Amino acid sequence: MKNTDSLNSPWRKDFPALQNFAKQNMVWLDSAATSQKPYPVIETITDYYQQGSANIHRAQYPLAQKITNDFEQVRHKVAQLINAPTDEQIIFTRSTTESINLLAYGLEANLPNTGNIVISGLEHHANLLPWQRLAQRKGLELVILPFTADGIIDLPAAQVMINKRTRLLAVSQMSNVFGTLQPIKQLIQIAKQQGAITVIDGAQGIVHQPTDVQTLDCDFYAFSGHKFYAPEGVGILYGKTEQLAKLQHWQLGGEMVQTATYHSANFYPAPLGFEAGTAAIGSVLGLGAAIDYLNAQDRAAIANHEKTLLTYLMRELTQREGVCILGQPDQSLISFYIKGIHPADLSQLLTEQNIAIRAGQHCCMPLYNSLGLSGSIRISLALYNNQHDLQQFLSALDKAIELLA
Ligand SMILES: Cc1ncc(COP(=O)(O)O)c(C=O)c1O
Structure with a gap:
């Protein structure tokens, strides 16, 4: 050999x-199911629990301030990793699955009741079922793009099937069955010409392909930490600022609310408005260490x-x-x-x-x-x-x- x-x-x-x-x-x-973790990730998580945990964005005492700063630093590292223009465009979720479900609920109110949602025939259930359910709720057609024998979404078919009735395109960057990188840049362009929203499932892709959301020009991009050498329990949703502003808040609770009475409430914009409740703080810090580790290689x-x-x-x-x-x-x-x-x-x-x-x-x-x-x-x-x-x-x-x- x-x-x-x-x-x-x-x-x-x-x-x-x-x-x-x-x-x-x-x-x-x-490793496509989940990755093992390098020493720096394990050490970062251990340190966080050994040195002391504190909730973020809430308290004034020094430990809480430090952890909040460290947490926000990771948001910055993620933004840099995918070349997002600002940190405010990075929402921490629990997984790719949760990021896509967030979108399927958050986009619902602003989608019309006519037209179609386009996905491909090779999508993971995480990028199929939320759209299937959204299509059912809105009375939209769910259109399935075919793929070739090589395991690649069929671009000529996409050119025809993505049309002026298309409201949203959701496709994966890399197939978790075929191991094929998909022509997402071209697909995004086709969808944009028709005025459709574009969503990329980057769960597998981000691990193996440098990803620049500005070059791709997608509206939303989702991935999970645990496939990227980081702990479970942290996912990412990137969105364009104008698209994030149109999302309806979905999970409601602590720290995402600006004002509340017993009968009404106003919510923060992204990212905090979409991070209700306590985040997986240790996992987010671990994600920061995974990004640092990979950046050093x-x-x-x-x-x-x-x-x-x-x-x-x-x-x-x-x-x-x-x-x-x-x-x-x-x-x-x-x-x-x-x-x-x-x-x-x-x-x-x-x-x-x-x-x-x-x-x-x-x-x-x-x-x-x-x-x-x-x-x-x-x-x-x-x-x-x-x-x-x-x-x-x-x-x-x-x-x-x-x-x-
Ligand atoms: C292509 C793809 N999309 C989405 C997911 C869902 O990721 P998670 O379980 O981290 O939400 C996976 C997981 O295997 C995947 O391979």
Whole structure:
């Protein structure tokens, strides 16, 4: 095998969980579901709880002031990460799922009762079900853009199907099934020509592609911290200022209200008006540490490393009889099945051999139904994976095939 150096990960040592997995002889290949966390993230969270927690935006005492400042610094780091013009355009939610649900409620009052909402056939349930329900509530049509055999949203079809009746387009930046980067810039342009609102689900994309919301020119962009080497419980919603101003407040409660009587209330604008209740403060601070960690690395080298692993894995998989890969993966993620073998059986045997992968429909039930498949095995890679992980997986796969054939 050539190029073995680039198949070893210089980042692996920064992730204690990987050392723990090694002791158990376990291979972690499920980073698209959630990522492991580097030392600085773990240390930041531990510090926050050890040095003292305090609620934000409420109290005057020094600890509360410090934590509020640290929290707001993370908002600034997120804005810089995606090149948002101002920090006020970054809303902290709990996840991508919550960001998209926020939008589906927040946009409802200002959408007309005629026309359509356009998504694609490869969306995760998080970017399908909130729009499906919104379409039902408003009496709008839900239009599904087709995707090609490569696993890419069909642009010529989109050109026709996104039309003057389109009120909103919501698509993902990277498919969590095909591992394909989507032509979101072109899709956003098509939607803009028709005056539609544009929403990007960046849950997978942000991890593997530098993202600039101003270049993309999308109205909204959502992602989750936990796939981005940060803790669970923090999500992000970016919006253009004029679009955020039109959103209806959805969750109501503490610290988002300007004035309240028993019978009426006025709310703050974004971001605070959309952050009702106590935020996941420790997780937000952890997200800041994850951004700092990644900023200190060579992101191009990470992308290169992940691509090299992916290419190696693709080559190895396609050499095995009966292996069918879904689409043409671009980055870090491969879904496949083997003719004549049920994915659940294969997954069981891989699990027994300590390989952590996912089998099933990966929260994309309609996609699998449209392909006529009951599911697939998904391998997802991150910066900490190395050649040894893949070899261990491939040898476990060969044993499983031998047993099941
Ligand atoms: C493409 C995509 N969108 C949305 C989500 C939902 O993310 P979360 O569970 O963090 O809300 C996922 C999670 O796997 C995903 O892969």
